[in-house]
Amino acid sequence: MYQRLRTSLGVAARRGTVGLLGVLLVALWVVPASLAGEQAQRTESSQQAQQQILTWTANDSITEYASAPSTATAGAATLVFENSTATGNTTGMPHTLTFDTSTPGYNHDVNVNITASPFDANQGRYEVDVNLTPGQYRYYCALPGHGQMAGVLTVTDGGGEDTTAPSVAGEVTGEQDADGNYVGTATVAVSAQDTESGVASVEYQLDGGGFQPYTDPVAVSEPGEHTVEFRATDNAGNVSQTGSVTFTVVEQAPEDTTPPTVTGELSGTQDADGNYLGKATVTVRAQDTQSGIASVEYEVDDTGFQPYTGPVEVAELGDHSVQFRATDNAGNVSETGFVTFRVVEPPEGDTTPPHVMAEVTGEQNPDGHYLGSASVELTAHDAESGVDGIEYALDGGEFAAYSGPVVVSAPGEHTVSYRATDNSGNTSEPGSVTFTVVENGQEDTTPPQVSAEVTGERDGDGNYVGSATVSVTAVDEGSGVHGVEYALDGGEFTAYTDPVEVAAEGEHTVRFRATDHAGNTSEPGSVTFTVVPGQQEDTTPPVVTARLTGEMDAGWNYLESAKLTLTATDEQSGVASVEYSFSEGSFRPYRVPLTIADAGVYTVSYRATDNAGNVSETGTATFTIVDPEPTCSVSDTRATVFVGAEDTGVANVDTGNGCTINDLIDEEAEYPDHTAFVTHVREVTAGLLADGIITKQERQRIVQAAKNAEIGV
Structure with a gap:
């Protein structure tokens, strides 16, 4: 009651609506002479109970408080928030003092949310009594657009002396060349923390030149090798160990005024006159040794230039010219190059590509992994013009000519893709086999190593403009990486397959972890960053592709079933949704790969929409599923599944x-x-589980019985 009256009197006095005599009369009414002793005793007791008065002030700024405390002692405290003309607010702008009660890592036991402006009932000054506990409190202004007004209040126990020095770290940023040197300038940012008495000061010295106060990141532009040392002192006088970072600055490369070099290469099957049979493929290569290639373009027969993304196939019969050019990152455009050629009808009308098969061999463990190494052997046949060559690619690399079995010894999961071309120039669709290689003989007990990198356009404060992309990488030198997971802003972990794009404004934390094939899981790591609004409107629709997989017969029909996987990408606002429809039916949301198991001819349409509302062109995929003929003329019709002598039930x-x-x-x-034998049973039961014929528990019983059986021993 006394505090409220004290605030009212102060407001009235400042407004000039109560004269001095009126104030004295009111004061006498509030504290009669007969109660003066009792009032004085209460006042003294209140002052003893509230040893701390912590004051925040605000002015016209929307990026920081005019003043704010950084440390306090646990116990009772009075928080004062003033946003008035006296604190520099000349525009009447309101602000809040809000304590964060949700972000992990901070105390959440003080719930304060004060809104103040110079023209409110209290003329912008408010007080509130709280009880502080040891730790850190995060506070901020909750008004829209004022989010940078934030800070941390560190509360110490007060019962013991702070003897722990602060922790201090340095980070070097800037443009780097291929050798890791910083081009033109390197910037060193120093950060310090102290959870007890709080950081009092931070110092740095450049190349042994003497310590000086650190206030802002240190920019170093002089070419050569440099060392920046740094240290911090807390409010109890404890000084940290001296840390350091060493780096090299090199001169900025001269301005690039030289255009790229660009060449075109023709490939395909030719006749004796040099004509291309059925089709010709043009591969364009561009090089720029200074600023690098920004874009490559091509056009066929003067039809207009368009972006070059991969080899260009020309199958129309007749004479053709393909032109090409390249632009570097400095805007220099190359001279336009060209190749000319003629496409003629292939002899004997061979339009069927070869058939390619792959076989993986090597010693396997009970889990089907290859011990030490795996060998992939490729074979191809073509009943018409014959096989001209086979190519393979390991783990997404470039295709290379196949001359013998591909031996893979590196531990981990691997994929070998393959294709073949016949003498009429027909090339098969790429196939692939996936397998895992593990170290031979030694049990893997070491979890994978996992790390993350945040990329994207950044502003002067280090915030990511529009969106940030988190790329997670994991390595395991033992059994190989089995899977990677991530979690966004305290959510559940989910499988990581592609870099995670975060476009929502605000501060975010991405956690990540990895598991190897031996079941070892790494400790979760994390990266924290802030996304602020971007400036560029997204008007480009997503790119969406479809991929069909499944066992096929000689006529390229799918046997029993086909799996359809849709993939969409959008480099600006990100993919919002993917949809599909069958046979011109209504579109429905796509979430997981679709398995189609009924015989028939299917046409699937698909499209994607990004977060800016742009919709891609509708793509289609047509395929046929046929029922295979029964393969078991004499069937084992026992009521339950037996493996050897064991009845699985x-x-x-x-x-x-x-x-x-x-x-x-x-x-x-x-x-x-x-x-x-065990590997065979695993593969059979995996298919039965996928088709819903058996349950996961039934599959485990069958596989365990296979392990117990003495078959193949």
Whole structure:
């Protein structure tokens, strides 16, 4: 009651609406002479209970408080927030003092949210009594656009002396060349923390030139090697160990005025006259040794230049000219180059590409992983013009000519892609095999190493403009990386497949972890960053592609089922949704790969929409699914699944093609060893599980029975 009256009197006095006599009369009414002793005693007691008065002030700025405390002692405190003409607010702008009660890592036991302006009932000054506990409190202005007005109040116990020195770190940023040198300028930012008495000062020295106060990041432009040392002192006088960063600055490269060099290369099957049979492929290559290539363009037969993204195939019969040019990052455009050629009808009308097969061999463990190394052997045949050559690519690399088995020894999961071309120039669609190589003989008990990098356009404060992209990488020298996961802003971990784009404004934290094939999981790491609004409007629709996979017959029909996977990308606002429809039906949301298991001819349409509302062109994919003929003339019709002498208790049902589960396990077949039999059972039951014929628990019982059986021993 006394505090409220004291505030009212102060306001009235400042407004000039109560004279001095009126103030004295009111004061006498509030504190009669007969109660003066009691009032004085209460006042003294209140002052003892509130040893601390912590004051925040605000002015016309929307990026920082005019003043704010940085440290306090645990216990009772009075928080004062004043946003008035006396504190420099000349525009009447309101501000808040709001304590953060949700962000992890801070105390959440003080709930303060004061709004003040110079023209409110209290003329912008407010007080509130709180009880502070040891730790850190984050405070900020909650009004829209004022989010940079924020800080941290460090509260110490007060019961013991602070003998722990601050922690201090330095980070070097700037444009770097291929050798890691900083081009033109390197900037050193120093940060310090002290969870007890708080940081009092930070110092630095450049190349041994003597310590001086650190206030802003240090820019170093002189060419050569440099060392910046730094240290911090807390409010209790503890000084940290001296840290340092060493780096090299090189001169800025001269302005690039030289255009790129660009060449075109023709490939394909030619006849004796040099004509290309059926089609010709033009591959464009550009080089720029200074600022680098920004873009490459091409045009066919003067139809207009367009972006070059990969080799250009020209199949129309007749004479052709393909022109090309390149632009570097300094805006220099090359001379236009060109190639001319003629496409003629291939002899004997061969338009069917070769058929390619892959076989992976090597010693395997019970999990089907290859011990030490795996060998991939490729074969191809073409019934018409014959096979001209086979190519392969390892783990997404460039295709290379295949001359013998591809041996892969690096631990981890690998994919070998392959294709073949016949003598009429027909090239097969790429196929692939995926397998895992593990170290031979030694158990892997070491988790993977995982790291993350945040990229994107940044402003002067280091905030990411429009969006930030988090790329996570993991390595494991033992059994190889099995999977990577991430979690955004305290959410659940989910599988990481591609860099994570974060476009929502505000501060974000991405956590990440990885698991290897031996089941070891790394400790979660994290990166924290802030996204601010971007300036550029997104008017470009997403790019969406479709991929069909599944077993195929000689006529390129899918046997039993086909899996359709849709992938969409958008480099600006990001993909908001992907949709698909069958046979001109209504579009529906796409979330996971679609498995189509009924025989027939299908046409799937698909499209994607980005977060700016741009919709891609509708793509289509047409394919045929056929039912394979039954393969089991004499079937094992026992009621339950047996593996050797062990009854698994799983129902021995027909799998849909005239064969039972026991038929598919085929325990009477010849296997090179026990591992090969167990691997076969794993593959069979994985397909049955995917088709919904057995449950995960039933698959585990069948696989365990295969491990127990003495088949292939």
